[in-house]
Amino acid sequence: MSDATLATPTGASALEHGEVLVRDAVPAALISMRDIWKTYQMGSEEVHALHGVSFDVQKGEYVAIIGPSGSGKSTLMNLIGCLDTPSKGEYWINGKNVSEMDDDELARIRNKEVGFVFQTFNLLARATALHNVELPLIYAGMSSTERHEKAKQSLAAVELTDRMMHKPNELSGGQRQRVAIARALVNHPSILLADEPTGALDTHTSYEIMNLFEKLHSEGNTIIVVTHEPDIAARAYRVISIRDGMIEKDERLR
């Protein structure tokens, strides 16, 4: 826990208790969660998926969020990925306050600031690898020549240049995940957010993907991996453990 304070800005110790000292200031950190609550209505009962979670992630960090199922880590991932907004609290990404954004603004943030990598890859089955990687750029409104160029570069970065005209069902699991990573990185997002990225892969391929993450991290990308596997989390530089909707531990490994 003392390691975590090194990574967080002034006032971090207070933040751990869910108190916010500098509410109005734009945080210096790339990602800043301040006293985030997520509450669901289940019938007449209120269920708190997150109870006042606060942490910061600096640019260039490689963070693993770990926790058992039901711990609230999926909810947290949805919030970090701007797929959802918190019931209470403030979430800042790259200097923008996401917590009060509407649907279209969230879509724009997802497009520009977040690169998703999913357990089941979530590629469009009918589209080629190249088209899948181009997709975020299409929604960004980029012209087709520029798009092609960037998508090719991104595929080259994951060493799939020779497979770019293949459809997902013509690729192996590891190749599919690399396409998904190329897609996540094509728009140069602030963070690469991976949800169980090796969950559908065999051990050997898992290591390949984790090595790729390592490489991307060394190139300066900010990576957040959500997982329940300790050995995947061990590859990160910082591990945030979630239990019962609260941060149980926030430790720096390296």
Next chain:
Amino acid sequence: MKFIETLKLALSAIWAHKLRSALTLLGMIIGVTAVVVVVSVIQGFNAYFDEKVANIGSQSFSVRRFSFDDFKNVDTIAAAQRRNKDLTLDEFDYVHERTQLIDKLGARANATRAQVKRGSEIIEDVPVDGATANMADIDNLDISDGRFFTDAENDAQMRVAYIGADVANKLFPSGNSVGNEITIAGLPYRVIGVQTAKGTVFGVPQDNFITVPLKTYASNFGNLINQRSLYFVATAKKGVNFNDAVEEARFLMRTRRHLAANDKDNFGILTPDAITGIRDRVLGTVSIVAIAVPAIALVVGGIVIMNIMLVSVTERTKEIGIRKSIGARRSDILKQFMVEAVTLSAIGGAIGVILAWIVGRIITAVIFPTYLSIAAVIVALIVSGGIGIMSGIFPAWKAARLDPIEALRAD
């Protein structure tokens, strides 16, 4: 997202499910084809009617014993028969002398049927009518051989005959009818002109007739009353409003017949407008029904498209989730499904129009002239696009408001 990307996406989605798309379109295609065929039959009929029956190009009107309105029902017919009197040559002279707005005023008498003979060739029941000399100009007669008769021949009650092509061909199989003699109802006449063959209109042959000078007709066939009822045909002077000329003729007839201000006309005036008006009155109701019935197929076609779009949204929930997760806004998803529905529908419309054009050609060749106007094509395409919008909007809205987290969780 740019429109062209959305369109490409729609086309690839339609192409990906070729059989399904084709079946979905079937309703649309049948509906559009049926409506456009009906419209082109009606338009063809109207054009044909205007050209052949109403004689729209001639811009003439006629004054007769009865008007169209007199034939509304049995009572009006009975009343008109009591009230209306045959037109007379005195009335013709009266109108002719006093008119300011009429350019040419001609007169004709309805035809009676007579036996026509030349040597051993006999034709029974040929319609023979009488006309003034200027009727050739008024009716724009197309003379293939010889000439029409003159005022002098009319005044002298000369026995000269202007004959139709069928009569000429039967009596003079070797040609050269002009200048030769034929016998009409027992009296000899000299053929002075032959009319260019016109064929048939609505199955009625147009070339089986003989026209003789009006005064010759009156003296040889009997008084110009009842079945030989006299009627006037008039054209308006250049630069004169057509309706003013019509109203002047009405006024002169009423004055001549000493009608009081509140008396009904005891004669009828027929204008091309009145004739097309009758056509529209009869055909209008039929048209509405004839268009409404196949239009139901369009509505059904729209429902089919909506149904398939709803299925498509459900099937593609995961895809919608993926698109949303990488930055598609609600409007992008909405557009995607709307454009898909409209494209689907418009393709159906276009195929329908092409099929309708082919069917129209076939009908024209085999049965009846049809006419497919550009306006009808544009309306058909706009309507099918509109149906696409109507049937796409609900599924697209459903897709757009999907929660990305839920959508990503779908299989």
